[in-house]
Amino acid sequence: MSTYQSQSSKTIRGTQSFVGTMSWVWKRPLLVGLEILWRWLWGIPALWLTARTAKRILDQHPVDWAALQHASLLDPMHAAEVAGAIIAVLAAPVTEALTWLLPLLMLTWVAAHTIGRTIVLHRIDPELIPRPATFLLLTLLRLVALALAFAVWWRALLWSSTITIANPIAQGREPNLVGYCALLIVFSMGVFVLWGVLSWVFSIAPLLAVVRQLTAAQAIRESFRLGALRQKLVEINLVMGIVKIALIVLAMVFSATPLPFQGVTTESFLHSWWTGVTVAYLIASDFFHVARAVAYLQLYRRATGCCGRHNAALCCCILFAAARRDGMSFALYLIGYILFIAGVAYAAHLAHVPQHWIFALILVLAGAGVLTGVKNTRHKDPA
Numbered sequence: 001m002s003t004y005q006s007q008s009s010k011t012i013r014g015t016q017s018f019v020g021t022m023s024w025v026w027k028r029p030l031l032v033g034l035e036i037l038w039r040w041l042w043g044i045p046a047l048w049l050t051a052r053t054a055k056r057i058l059d060q061h062p063v064d065w066a067a068l069q070h071a072s073l074l075d076p077m078h079a080a081e082v083a084g085a086i087i088a089v090l091a092a093p094v095t096e097a098l099t100w101l102l103p104l105l106m107l108t109w110v111a112a113h114t115i116g117r118t119i120v121l122h123r124i125d126p127e128l129i130p131r132p133a134t135f136l137l138l139t140l141l142r143l144v145a146l147a148l149a150f151a152v153w154w155r156a157l158l159w160s161s162t163i164t165i166a167n168p169i170a171q172g173r174e175p176n177l178v179g180y181c182a183l184l185i186v187f188s189m190g191v192f193v194l195w196g197v198l199s200w201v202f203s204i205a206p207l208l209a210v211v212r213q214l215t216a217a218q219a220i221r222e223s224f225r226l227g228a229l230r231q232k233l234v235e236i237n238l239v240m241g242i243v244k245i246a247l248i249v250l251a252m253v254f255s256a257t258p259l260p261f262q263g264v265t266t267e268s269f270l271h272s273w274w275t276g277v278t279v280a281y282l283i284a285s286d287f288f289h290v291a292r293a294v295a296y297l298q299l300y301r302r303a304t305g306c307c308g309r310h311n312a313a314l315c316c317c318i319l320f321a322a323a324r325r326d327g328m329s330f331a332l333y334l335i336g337y338i339l340f341i342a343g344v345a346y347a348a349h350l351a352h353v354p355q356h357w358i359f360a361l362i363l364v365l366a367g368a369g370v371l372t373g374v375k376n377t378r379h380k381d382p383a
Contacts, residue, residue, distance in 0.1 A: 035286045038116025134209045137216040142202035156187040196241045200233040251281040
């Protein structure tokens with residue numbers, strides 16, 4: 001019996017197989033290097049263009065940065081007035097700049113993603129035949145779907161700010177920052193879960209296109225015909241979402257590490273430290289992007305039994321047998337934790353706890369929820 005057949009006959013829980021995926025990618029740094037290369041070849045010029053546009057806007061429409069620096073959550077009325085004055089100055093020029101900058105960045109991203117990800121996938125499995133036109137169209141569809149999800153999230157935030165901040169200020173009352181933070185977390189996590197449940201289609205469809213030489217429409221149609229495999233794809237998406245949030249929390253923690261030593265550190269050191277943390281976060285994020293691509297490709301190949309001769313090692317190293325209840329367990333855990341945070345925040349508000357302490361409590365609870373999410377929803381180790 002071959003190595004692949006002998007390992008395929010075993011049942012390996014999802015956490016073990018995900019560790020196997022990361023181990024396989026970790027031993028092939030060239031894959032991550034290629035991912036970093038194409039992303040940064042797009043990202044650095046995009047960042048430069050965005051920064052230059054922002055500088056031009058600020059030069060032509062100066063704002064009172066001193067007032068913003070002195071704004072504090074301890075005085076929410078004054079902070080809201082300062083923020084409103086700045087938004088009133090910048091809203092029109094920023095909107096005008098976005099009318100050309102956003103489409104330009106989106107189109108160049110689609111092109112860069114198509115070229116870069118095609119190279120990475122070919123490196124993972126040389127038998128894959130590139131389909132750049134199909135890949136480009138599917139990438140564009142994914143970007144449009146992401147933009148729609150962001151629009152829903154943004155509209156929810158605008159509604160939240162209206163009922164918790166704008167309306168109370170118009171009525172001469174103090175804005176409810178606690179309510180706004182609670183709604184922000186609820187809507188953010190809700191959109192996150194919704195995207196994790198639905199976006200697997202845009203991740204597996206490009207792989208189906210290159211593996212089976214399908215058109216964009218055929219690849220999307222076949223994505224919905226994967227049967228039980230769809231549940232596992234959703235699970236991977238949710239796990240990767242947890243990983244991304246955990247990386248953001250870690251980046252925030254490391255960014256705040258030097259703050260207690262501001263008296264003995266220089267401003268240039270703090271900027272260098274924050275730049276290093278940002279770069280480390282981006283590299284880690286790129287690593288997990290590659291891990292997800294490898295996971296999806298191998299999961300589909302194992303489900304269909306189509307392993308080529310070039311990716312035999314990949315088949316032997318990565319075996320996915322995640323339990324179907326993982327995705328539902330995580331969703332229930334997430335909903336319950338959101339309700340728990342909202343309840344604690346509301347109870348603290350009724351107890352007249354200062355709003356800045358309630359805000360800090362919400363951040364701590366959200367971070368604790370992310371760090372314990374995987375532990376509470378994973379399978380127990382077999383005896």
